[in-house]
Amino acid sequence: MEEKPRVLILGGTGFIGRNLVHYLVSNNLTSKIRIVDKVMPPMAWLNKEHKESFSKVEFKHANLINSKAVEKVFEDEGGGFQFVINCAMETKYGQMESVYKEGILQLSMNCARAAAAHKCSRYIEISSGQMFSSSKTAVKEDHKVEPWTNLAKHKRLVEVELETIPDLDYCIVRPAIHYGIGDRRGLTPRLIIGAVYKQIKEKMKMLWTGSLKMNTVHVYDVCRAILHLCHHGNKGEIYHLVDKGDTTQGKISELVSEVFDINHDYVGTAMSSLAKLNFKSVAEDINEKHMMPWSEACQKDGIINTPLNPYLDQELLYDKHIHMDGTKIESTGFCYDRPSLTIDSLKEILDDYVEMGLFPPSLARP
Structure with a gap:
């Protein structure tokens, strides 16, 4: 029987992070989970179920903009982490350029380089669905990008820079407007x-x-897709996450x-x-x-x-517009559990x- 993976979740107290922790813990899918965030769990407005899940994992407090702090969170006596999920980023809109440069580009590259150095099996970068503004057709991953928020512009820079890191086995996900328990900035x-x-x-x-x-995807499907791509995604590929509801x-x-x-x-x-x-x-x-x-x-x-x-x-x-085609990931065997907004x-x-x-x-x- 294949051993369950050890997972490092960066930005683990955020919206996607907390739901990913709860999904992995609830379904007993890992042998170890370490969460890293600058926001401590008691200060993160976790609900009762998420608090219970967080009590079963390891938490480390760190600011991932600092490369030395990043290096420390990867150190582990148990032999390292197979899967590294980067949910960490500046999520507020309307910030100064320098805030996104540090809180998205610098942070993500710190994490990706550390993941490569520690030879993780798969690194997942959470990007943005705000890469296109066309309403005519649902856009696929290979369509020319036109990021229309400062947040998305810096996430696109990360997507490009990941290609330059030798020996990094990674996938990128671009969620549409994601919603669910713990959502504060989506719907x-x-x-x-x-x-x-x-x-x-x-x-x-x-x-x-x-x-x-305003295409959507439930955070439960985002979490399922992340784990699915850890096992089945193609190295260096981008995957849109968007439900069937248009x-x-x-x-x-x-x-x-x-x-x-x-x-x-x-x-x-x-x-x-x-x-x-x-x-x-x-x-x-x-x-x-x-x-x-x-x-x-x-x-x-x-x-x-x-x-x-x-x-x-x-x-x-x-x-x-956020008008995305989310079928590429389905070609890898994934199916959406929450097909439309209700x-x-x-x-x-x-x-x-x-x-x-x-x-x-x-x-x-x-």
């Missing part, structure tokens, strides 16, 4: 915005139209509206294009409209501290945050 801001419109008793209005492509802004808005029993509409292309003339101011006005009612709802329900908010950075309000999957996120005391229960109730 959760739109859930919170829906709750805000329930609070203020207004119709929820969005920029552009309902046809804007999710659009319209579908997301319909489901959010159903969750909170609100109405929604769209400003339209002409008015949205006009707003682009002073888009920074428009984005500030939109966020200001949402932030105050959210704060008031939290105070009303006694929520003093929560990492959740409805803020959407200006970059995420552009008319840029209202139940959104309610699952909501219910989890309510149980943790991080989302106002008065807005979550029908």
Whole structure:
């Protein structure tokens, strides 16, 4: 019987990282898991199930921007790690160029070089699905890239630089908008915005139209795909992770509206294009409209501290599509377990945050 692998998860307390830990632990798929992150588990807003999984693994505190710190987290008396998964990166939008250069490019290259030096069997780099903006056809991995956020631009630099590391056996995954338990920056801001419109008793209005492509993938499938590629992916290949639902802004808005029993509409292309003339101011006005009612709802329900908010950075309000073809990984034997976005999957996120005391229960109730 083949021995279970030893796995090193970099950025393990983040959204994908925590779910990957829980998936591996729950299914008893490893002989050892070491998590590395600059955020300590007690400070990471883990839910009850994730805390239980984290109690069964080894955690090391480190800032992976520091190459010496990276080297130390790879050292292990048990013989090293077969699989190294890099979930670590700067995830906030709207940051300065230098923040992404350090928190994405420098960090990822530190980790990749260390993985090569320690002769890991497979290194997985989590990249970004914001590499294309076309709406006409679902884009495959070999399509010309046009990264449209600063985060994605630096992730693309990482993709290119990985090719220069001798003896690194790696795969790259580009997830579409990923959602699920613990999500804070994928679909959760739109859930919170829906709750805000329930609070203020207004119709929820969005920029552009309902046809804007916002393809999705459940974090459970992201975790399954990561482990699958550790065993079955082709060296040096890029794989898109996107479900079969061809999710659009319209579908997301319909489901959010159903969750909170609100109405929604769209400003339209002409008015949205006009707003682009002073888009920074428009984005500030939109966020200001949402932030105050959210704060008031939290105070009303006694929520003093929560990492959740409805803020959407200006970059995420552009008319840029996420329209991806996720079939390449299926040719390796993978199949998606969560084929489309559903209202139940959104309610699952909501219910989890309510149980943790991080989302106002008065807005979550029908």
